[in-house]
Amino acid sequence: MGIRRRRRMLVAGALAVVALATTACASGETAPTSSDDPAAVSGQIVWADYGGPTNEAFQEVFFAPFTEETGVEVVATTLAASVQYQMLEGEEGDYDTMMTGMAEVVLYSDNLVALPESVPRSDQLSADVAEYTIATPIIGYAQGYLASTFPDGGPQTWADFWDTETYPGKRAVPGEYSDFMFEAALLADGVAPDDLYPLDLDRATAKLDELKPDMVFYTEYPQVQQLLSAGGASIAFSPNGQFAALKNAGLDVTVSWDQALVEANPFVVPSSAKNPSATFALAEFLADPELQAEFSRRTNYGPSSSAAFEYLSDDEIAALPNAPEHTEIIWADADNRAELYDEMNDRYTEWLTS
Numbered sequence: 001m002g003i004r005r006r007r008r009m010l011v012a013g014a015l016a017v018v019a020l021a022t023t024a025c026a027s028g029e030t031a032p033t034s035s036d037d038p039a040a041v042s043g044q045i046v047w048a049d050y051g052g053p054t055n056e057a058f059q060e061v062f063f064a065p066f067t068e069e070t071g072v073e074v075v076a077t078t079l080a081a082s083v084q085y086q087m088l089e090g091e092e093g094d095y096d097t098m099m100t101g102m103a104e105v106v107l108y109s110d111n112l113v114a115l116p117e118s119v120p121r122s123d124q125l126s127a128d129v130a131e132y133t134i135a136t137p138i139i140g141y142a143q144g145y146l147a148s149t150f151p152d153g154g155p156q157t158w159a160d161f162w163d164t165e166t167y168p169g170k171r172a173v174p175g176e177y178s179d180f181m182f183e184a185a186l187l188a189d190g191v192a193p194d195d196l197y198p199l200d201l202d203r204a205t206a207k208l209d210e211l212k213p214d215m216v217f218y219t220e221y222p223q224v225q226q227l228l229s230a231g232g233a234s235i236a237f238s239p240n241g242q243f244a245a246l247k248n249a250g251l252d253v254t255v256s257w258d259q260a261l262v263e264a265n266p267f268v269v270p271s272s273a274k275n276p277s278a279t280f281a282l283a284e285f286l287a288d289p290e291l292q293a294e295f296s297r298r299t300n301y302g303p304s305s306s307a308a309f310e311y312l313s314d315d316e317i318a319a320l321p322n323a324p325e326h327t328e329i330i331w332a333d334a335d336n337r338a339e340l341y342d343e344m345n346d347r348y349t350e351w352l353t354s
Contacts, residue, residue, distance in 0.1 A: 048098040087270035102334035120287040122304035133266030134283035138302030140321030142260035144243035147252040158188035169234025175217025178348035180261035197333040244300035263332035
């Protein structure tokens with residue numbers, strides 16, 4: 001069976017199954033497993049993420065063919081934190097699905113819609129988390145730099161990131177959310193990866209203080225590309241997709257995977273979503289391993305299905321955070337980060353303004 005025909009049949013089936021499953025679950029009944037009425041799903045899906053090249057890849061690889069085959073339009077919008085947390089708390093909002101972090105999935109699962117049985121779960125995540133997540137790219141929070149900035153070899157470890165004498169220049173770091181800056185600081189201060197969690201925020205903040213005079217802050221991820229390409233920073237701490245965008249633009253970029261912090265950046269369907277039926281039909285489409293491979297090829301974010309690796313070359317796999325060869329990476333502890341969630345946000349905000 002041809003790939004295009006196979007996808008059309010899968011999506012038609014998913015439209016029917018998900019529509020019935022969502023209706024049945026809403027009424028407390030057992031969800032049926034099949035239907036001959038794919039027209040039951042319609043309308044549009046409001047999809048919220050951070051924009052930039054990642055969103056472009058979602059639109060080209062997934063949304064365009066999904067709309068062509070189903071007629072359901074995917075409207076992409078820039079994620080607003082105020083709306084995101086409003087919906088995570090179970091309140092009304094505009095999004096049908098939105099990007100979030102693993103700690104948020106742990107904290108707010110009561111206000112998320114679990115996947116119907118028709119939607120494949122990620123085999124890269126624990127079952128309790130995978131139950132609520134779709135379109136789950138695996139992200140590496142790493143340091144990257146232009147090869148021309150350090151022609152004799154650049155930084156590898158987080159201790160190197162803090163070493164401005166050996167590797168001079170500004171460090172681009174997040175200026176709104178902490179991301180994994182606390183983890184990076186502790187690793188730079190000599191904490192062993194096995195001892196990283198639970199996080200010692202006092203020690204991490206003290207280490208951040210040491211580097212603060214040499215930091216430049218970004219508030220949107222695409223600014224990382226501008227800071228590196230224009231020389232505003234010599235090294236950046238960022239999701240690895242920003243470095244991939246620079247490579248795609250023809251620049252020679254080095255990413256260090258040594259102790260890179262890795263986690264999934266899943267999309268979730270909040271309980272107040274207006275069109276969960278169509279969203280789960282899209283989720284079925286997003287689970288296609290061949291399409292996931294193409295998305296990873298464009299963004300350098302890892303796939304949520306291990307089957308996608310079969311469609312990638314060895315060189316393409318090596319650029320992904322969850323490549324089997326990257327044994328030096330550190331998977332984030334979502335449970336510990338969830339326990340410290342408010343404290344991390346408050347601490348980082350206070351530190352930024354101090």
